Amino acid sequence: MKLLSIETATEACSAALWLDGALTSRFEMAPREHTRLILPMMDALLAEAGVRLADLDALAFGRGPGAFTGVRIAAAVIQGAAFGADLPVVPVSTLAALAQQGLDAGATRVLAALDARMGEVYWAAFEADSEGLAVPAGPEQVVAPDAVPVPEGQGWRCVGSGWGGYEQALRTRLGGRVSDIDSSPYPAAAEVARLAVRDFAAGLAVPAEQALPVYLRDKVAEKPKT
C-alpha cells in the first residue's frame, strides 16, 4: 500500500508518505504559508523515496473540520492531484487525526477539540480500535464549550487547540471525566495517512470529485428579511 496524505486545516501544514508501513513526513507551523509549502512538501517526499505519483494506490487529506480556507486548500490540492494521476482519495477527519496523537501517547479514549472561533469548538470523542487507531465514539459537531456532549466513563485524554482557549469552560462542563489535557498537538498528515490506510482497506475511498471539505459550521450567511 502506497499513499500520500496532506493536512492543512489549521496553522500546521504537513504532508506524509506511507510506503508499505514506512512513514516519512514534513511538518511546519506556518500560518498563511500553506499555499507556498504544500506542493513542494509533497514533491520532496516522493522525490526522496524515488516514487512517482502514478505509483501510489491512493491519496488522502484532512477533510476538516478546521479553518474553511485551510480545509479547502487541502481539498483543492488533492482533487487536482487525484484527477491528474487518476487516483482514489480517502477523506480523513481532521479531528480523528488529532485524536490519534492522544491515543499514540497511551490513552484509550480521547476528546479532540479544535478552536472554531466565534466562541465555539469543533468537537468529537474517539476510542482506539484493535490496532490502536481512532474510531468515532460520537458525532462531530461545532458547539459552545459549555454545551459539549458529556461522554460516559472517566479517563478521557483531551487534545487540541480547543483546550487552550476554553479549558476552564470545558473542565466545568466535563468535571472528573477528564484525565489530562494537552492543547499543544496539531492535526498532521502522518496520522491522516495511518487512518487513511485503514479506511482505504475498508473501501472508503472516493473519486477525486468527491474529495470535499467537511465544515460542520454551515450557517455562514443570513438571507435578507424582505
Place this chain on the structure above:
Amino acid sequence: MRILGIETSCDETGVAVIDAEHGLLSHALYSQVALHAEYGGVVPELASRDHIRKLLPLVRQALDEADTAAPDLTGIAYTSGPGLLGALLVGAGVARSLAWAWGLPAVGVHHMEGHLLAPLLGDEPPEFPFLALLVSGGHTMLVDVQGVGRYRILGESLDDAAGEAFDKTAKLLGLGYPGGPALAALAEQGDPARFSFPRPMTDRPGLDFSFSGLKTRALTTLREARTEQDRADVARAFEEAVVDTLVIKCLRAVQETGAERLVVAGGVGANRRLRERLRAAVGAEGASVHYPPFEFCTDNGAMIALAGLMRFQAGAGEDLTIRARARWNLAQG
C-alpha cells in the same frame, strides 16, 4: 501549444481549452448567480464552497469536449487575482496541483488581463495596440494596451464599479440581484428628459470615474416616485448618466492617446445603449469599437485560457507555489 484555463475569482466557475492553431476547443461555465441572488449579493464563503464542488466536473467536461488528455496539453493557466481570496484559492489550488501531477508548467494570470484580451476570441480580433474599457460589477478602468503584459492604467473608478452601481440602483428599484440588465430593460420605458442626473467627474480633466453618487441621487429621487412610470424615469436617468459618463471618458482617452481601436470588455459591455453611443461617438473620431463574443463578456474560462496561452508563448512558467491574490495591480504584471 494547447492550454487549459481555469477561472474562479468570483461567482462563476469557468474552464476552457484553447489551442494556438485551432483556437478555442471547448469552454464550460457554471454560474452561481441564483445561489447569491437569495442573499442580495455575492457571499464569499458560499462562493468558495460552490467552486470546490463544481470545478472538477467542469474540468472533466471541458477536456472531454475538446477531446484533450494530459499529453495534448502544454500548460495550465488559472486566475490568480484579483478577486475573492477564498474563491481564487480553489481554482489556483486545483490548477497548480493538476499541473504538478501532469508535469506541466502553470501560470497565474490577471483576471482583468483575461477580460481585456477576450475580444481576441472573436472572429475579427483587434490588433495591438488598443485602448480598453473594462466595465463589470467589480471593475471600471481604462487601459492603454500596447501588447501582452504591456498595460498602462489611464483611469479607474474611485468608488463603485459601473456594474456595481447598476446592481445597487436596481436593488433600490426593487429589481432584485443582480439587477443591472433588469434596470436597463426598465429604462427602456423611461422618459430621458424627466430627470437629469450628473455626469460625475466629467467637468475636470482626467480619466478616473466615480459612480457611488449616482446611486445616492437615484435614492433621493425615488423618494418622490409614486408610479411605475416614475421608477422607469429614474432608471432611464441613471442609465443615461452612467452611459454618458463612460462615453465621455472613452472619447477623451481616444483623443489623448490617438488610439485607433477601442475594446470594451466586462458585463456592462453588453448594455445596448452603451454600445450605440460608443459606436457613434468613437466612430466619429475615426476609431473602431470591438467587443468580445457575447458569451465572453462576463467571467469565463476561455479568456483565462487565452491569456495563459499568450503568457506561455512569451515563456511564462512558475514554481510550485499556489498563487492567489485578492488585490493585484494590472500594470505591475
